[in-house]
Amino acid sequence: MPKAFAISAKGQGDMTILPEPFQDLDFWAEKWNFSDIAGRYGQRKASTMAELRAFYEAVKPRMQAILDHLDGFSIYQLPEAERRLYRMLCGLCEASAAVELLGTPYLVPPDGHDLEYRKGLAVL
Amino acid sequence: MTAQIIQSAKDVVFHRIMDLGTGPIPTDAYRSASFHDLEKERIFKRAWLSVAHIVEVPNPGDYLVLDIAAGDCSIIIVHGRDRVVRAFYDVCPHRGSKISPAGATCGRVRSLKCRYHAWNFDLDGKLLFVPGRDQFFDLPEDIGLLPIHCETWEGQIFINLQRGEPDISLSEYLGDFGRFYTGLQGLPGHPLNADTDQVRVQAVWKCNWKLAMGAFVEAYHIRTLHPKTIGNHYASAQNPFGHPEAIARWGPHTCISLYGNPSYQLDAEAMPVEAAFNPRGYHNPKSVAELDSAGLGHPAINFIRTENWAQDIYHLFPNTFLYVRTGGSSIVRWWPLSHDRMIWDAQLFFPRAQTMRQRMAQEFAVGRQREIVMEDMINLAAQQDALAKSPLEHMQYGDGEVMLRMIDEIVRQAVDAKSIRDIC
Numbered sequence: 001m002p003k004a005f006a007i008s009a010k011g012q013g014d015m016t017i018l019p020e021p022f023q024d025l026d027f028w029a030e031k032w033n034f035s036d037i038a039g040r041y042g043q044r045k046a047s048t049m050a051e052l053r054a055f056y057e058a059v060k061p062r063m064q065a066i067l068d069h070l071d072g073f074s075i076y077q078l079p080e081a082e083r084r085l086y087r088m089l090c091g092l093c094e095a096s097a098a099v100e101l102l103g104t105p106y107l108v109p110p111d112g113h114d115l116e117y118r119k120g121l122a123v124l
Numbered sequence: 125m126t127a128q129i130i131q132s133a134k135d136v137v138f139h140r141i142m143d144l145g146t147g148p149i150p151t152d153a154y155r156s157a158s159f160h161d162l163e164k165e166r167i168f169k170r171a172w173l174s175v176a177h178i179v180e181v182p183n184p185g186d187y188l189v190l191d192i193a194a195g196d197c198s199i200i201i202v203h204g205r206d207r208v209v210r211a212f213y214d215v216c217p218h219r220g221s222k223i224s225p226a227g228a229t230c231g232r233v234r235s236l237k238c239r240y241h242a243w244n245f246d247l248d249g250k251l252l253f254v255p256g257r258d259q260f261f262d263l264p265e266d267i268g269l270l271p272i273h274c275e276t277w278e279g280q281i282f283i284n285l286q287r288g289e290p291d292i293s294l295s296e297y298l299g300d301f302g303r304f305y306t307g308l309q310g311l312p313g314h315p316l317n318a319d320t321d322q323v324r325v326q327a328v329w330k331c332n333w334k335l336a337m338g339a340f341v342e343a344y345h346i347r348t349l350h351p352k353t354i355g356n357h358y359a360s361a362q363n364p365f366g367h368p369e370a371i372a373r374w375g376p377h378t379c380i381s382l383y384g385n386p387s388y389q390l391d392a393e394a395m396p397v398e399a400a401f402n403p404r405g406y407h408n409p410k411s412v413a414e415l416d417s418a419g420l421g422h423p424a425i426n427f428i429r430t431e432n433w434a435q436d437i438y439h440l441f442p443n444t445f446l447y448v449r450t451g452g453s454s455i456v457r458w459w460p461l462s463h464d465r466m467i468w469d470a471q472l473f474f475p476r477a478q479t480m481r482q483r484m485a486q487e488f489a490v491g492r493q494r495e496i497v498m499e500d501m502i503n504l505a506a507q508q509d510a511l512a513k514s515p516l517e518h519m520q521y522g523d524g525e526v527m528l529r530m531i532d533e534i535v536r537q538a539v540d541a542k543s544i545r546d547i548c
Contacts, residue, residue, distance in 0.1 A: 037323070037490055056397075063400050070480040089401075089484060093491045096397035101352050107498040110330050110505035115494060119324035121486060122476065 018088075019081045022066065028055050029084045032091030036120035040087075044094040045106050052105055056095040063092060078124055086124060138371055138526040148518035149532050154332045155511040159539075160463035166539045167442050168194035168460075169285045171376075172297045174444040176201055176281045177455065177471065179315050179322065181209060185232040185247060189214060189224040194443075194460045195285045199272060200224050202236070204247045211274035211283045217267050218243050218254075236269070245269050277302065279309045279316045280444075280455070291544040298440075299548055301374035305424045305438060305446070312419050313452035313475040320452075323472040323490050327497075331504035333443060333460040334531060335511075336468065339500050340445065340456075341380050341437055341527035343368070349503055352394075353496050357405055358434055360385040367524050370428045375548040376441035376534045380527050381427060384434030386411070401481075401488040410450040424448075439527070441534060441547075451475075451489060464508050468501070 017026045017033075032055070034040045044052065059066075066085055073082050098105050109115075139146050153159050173195070181188055181203040188201040198214040200223060216223045221240035225231060235252055236245045244253040249269035254260065273284040275294040284290040295302060309316035329336055339345065343358040343366025358366040363383050370381040392399035412429050415421055425448050426433045438446040447454035452474040459467040472490065477483035510516075521529045537547050 037487070041491075041494070060396060063397065067400065067481060067484070073480070075477060075480050075483055086480065086483075090487050092397055093401065093484075093488045096395075097491060097495050100395055100397065101495060107495070107502060109327070109498065110502060113328040113330065115325050115327040115498070117323070117325050119322055121321050121323060121474070121483070121490065124483070 017081065017084050019069065019085060021069065022062065022085060025059060025062065025088065028058055028091070029088045031055070032088050033084060034087060034091070035123045036117065037090075038117040038120065040091055040094050041106075041115075041117070043091065044098065047098075047105055049098065049103075049105055052095045052098045056092065056099045059088060059092050060096075063089065075124060076122075083124060137523050138368070139523055139529070142371070142373065142526065142530065144526065144529055144533065148520055149529065151511055151516055151519055153532065153535060154335050154519075155463065155508070157463045160332075160460065162539045163460070163535065164194050164196065166541070167535065168192075169196075170291060170544045171442050171538065172275075172282045172284050172290070172292075172294050173442070174280045174440060174455075174457065175199075175211075175283050177315055178209065178276060178279045178281060180230065181281075183232065185234060186230070187224070187233060187236075188230045189228065192459070193462075197272075197285065198222070198224075199283065200236070201274070201281060202247050202249075206248070208248070209274060209276055209281055210248060211272040211281075212249055212269040213272060215270060216240065216243055217251075217270065223269060278306060292548055297544070297548055298377070299375050301377040301438075301440070304374070308422050308424055308448070308453075311422060311425075313449075313473055315453070315455075315471070315473050317475070319476040321474045321476045321486075323474075324470070325472070325494070326467060326469045327501065328461070329466050329468050329501050329504060330464065331466065331501075331508040332464055333458045333466040334535060335507060336466060336500075336504055337439070337443070337445070337458050337531060338525075338528040339504055341439065341531070342366075342525045343382055343434075344522065344524040349499055350496055353492060353499070354405075356388055357385055358383060360387065363432070365524055368526070369430045369432055371526055371530075372427065373530060376538065377439060378441075378527060378530050378534075379427070379436060379438045381430065381436050382434040383432050386432050398488060398492070401484040402492075415450070418450075420448075420450075439531065442538070451486070464512065468497070470497075 016023045017029045032043060034043060066089060070082060070086060078086060175190055176188055181201055184203050184205045186203045191198050199211050200214045201209060201211050203209050214222050214224050216238040218238060218241060221238055223236050223238055226239050242255050245268060246252050249271055251268050273290055275282050277294060277298060282294055308314055311317060313320060346358045346366055347355045366383050368380050369383045372379040388405055390399050390403060390405050411431055415426055436448045440446060443458045445456040455471045457469045459469060461467060474486045477486055541547050
C-alpha cells in the first residue's frame with residue numbers, strides 16, 4: 001500500500017508524503033498514517049519495542065518544529081501533507097506511552113479482553 | 125433527603141460528618157453470585173438506569189439496541205417522529221423474534237419490521253401492518269411493541285424495568301441531585317454543546333462492577349498504581365494521599381471533588397512528548413478563575429470552588445459516573461455482566477479543538493486515559509481473582525475511601541429496601 005498511496009496522495013508523481021522540511025520522516029509517516037485512535041493503537045500493538053523506540057527517537061526531536069509548522073494551518077482544512085504530519089504526531093503519542101511509561105509496547109489486558117474504540121475525535 | 129456537601133479540612137473526618145460506620149466491610153457483595161442475583165432483582169430491575177444519551181439518537185427514526193445483562197433484557201431505544209424517545213423490549217409480540225434490524229446496534233429506520241414474518245411497527249410501538257392479517261383470529265386491538273418506562277433528563281435517556289408503575293418517578297429519584305446537577309450539558313466540553321467532540325471506548329473487565337467503581341472514587345491508590353502517569357497530579361507534600369477536597373450526598377447519589385495538586389509540574393525530561401502536547405499534564409488542574417473564564421463557573425463544577433481541584437465525579441446511582449474535568453466531561457457506565465465481569469463503557473467529551481495544539485492535547489489525553497484505565501483494569505482483575513481465591517471476609521476502608529463506603533452502604537440499603545423510594 002505505501003507506494004501507491006504516496007503517489008495518489010501528492011499526485012504529479014511526487015513520491016514524498018510530508019511537507020518539505022520533514023521529508024526525511026516520510027518512512028514513519030507511512031507507517032503511522034491512521035485516521036483514528038483505534039488504528040494507531042492497533043499499530044502500536046503490532047510493533048516491537050525496538051520499532052516504537054526507533055520511531056520515537058526519529059520524530060521526538062522534530063515535534064516542536066512540526067507543531068510550529070502545523071500552527072499555520074486551519075485544522076479542519078489540512079492539506080494532505082500536513083494531515084500526514086499530524087497523524088504521525090498522533091502516532092508519537094502512542095509510542096511515547098510505550099517508551100516513556102511502560103518499557104514494553106502496551107499493557108496486555110487480562111485474558112485478552114481489550115478496549116474497543118466505538119468512536120474517536122472528529123477525523124481530520 | 126437534602127444535600128450534604130462537606131468540605132475537607134485537616135480536623136474534619138468525612139466518615140464522622142456523614143455519620144457513617146467505620147467498621148470493616150464484608151466482601152460478599154464483591155464476590156458472590158447470589159449477592160449479584162439480589163442486585164439484579166432489587167437494584168437493576170427497580171431503579172432508574174441511565175442507558176444512553178440523546179446525542180446517540182439525535183433524530184426521529186434513530187434507534188439503539190442495548191443488551192442489559194443486569195436487567196436480563198435486550199431493549200431498543202427509538203426516537204419517535206413526535207420527538208419522544210421510547211424504549212421497548214427487543215421482541216416481536218407475534219412469536220417473540222427480535223424486532224431490531226439483524227446485526228445492527230444502531231441506525232435510522234422509518235418503522236420497525238420484524239425479521240421473521242415482517243410484522244411492522246411504527247416508531248411509537250404501534251402495530252402498522254401484519255402480512256396476511258386475515259389469517260389471525262383475535263389480535264388484540266392494542267397489540268404493539270412491549271414498552272419500557274423511559275424518560276430523558278439533561279440529555280440522558282433513563283429506563284425503569286419495573287413492569288407496573290415504578291416505585292418512584294425519575295424526577296423524584298434524582299431529587300435534589302437532579303436539581304443541583306442541571307444546566308451543565310450545554311457548557312463547553314459537554315454533550316449537548318454543538319461544538320463538542322466525542323470519544324467512545326468500551327471494554328470487558330474481569331471484576332465486580334462495584335469493585336471497579338471503587339477504584340475511580342479514591343485517589344489513595346494513585347501514587348502506588350499510577351506513579352508515572354498521574355502520581356503527582358492528585359497528591360502533594362501537603363496532601364500526600366490525595367484526601368478528597370469535598371464529598372456530597374443526595375439520597376443514593378454521591379459526589380467526590382478530587383484534590384488536584386495546584387503546584388503540579390510536569391517532568392519534561394522524563395515526559396518530553398507529554399510536555400510538548402499537553403504541557404499542564406493529563407488532568408491539568410485549573411484555578412477557579414480559569415474555570416470561570418472557560419464558561420465552566422457552574423455551581424455543580426468544582427462545587428466548593430477550591431483552588432486545589434482536579435475533577436468532580438458524580439455517582440448517579442446505581443451505575444453511572446458523570447465526570448467534570450478541566451478539559452471536558454465524561455459519562456462512564458459500569459454494567460455488570462455477572463458478579464465478577466462487567467462492561468466499562470466510557471464516553472469522553474471535549475470542546476471541539478480550534479488549533480492543532482488544542483487537538484494534540486486532546487489526542488494525548490485520550491491515549492493517556494487508556495494507559496491509566498488499563499492499569500486499573502489489570503489490577504482489578506487481579507483483585508477479583510484474589511478475593512475469589514482467598515477466605516478474606518472483610519475489607520478495610522480509610523477516610524479517603526469514604527465514597528466506597530457510601531456506595532457499599534447504599535447498595536445494601538437498596539437490596540433490602542421494600543421500595544426504591546425508601547433510599548431516595
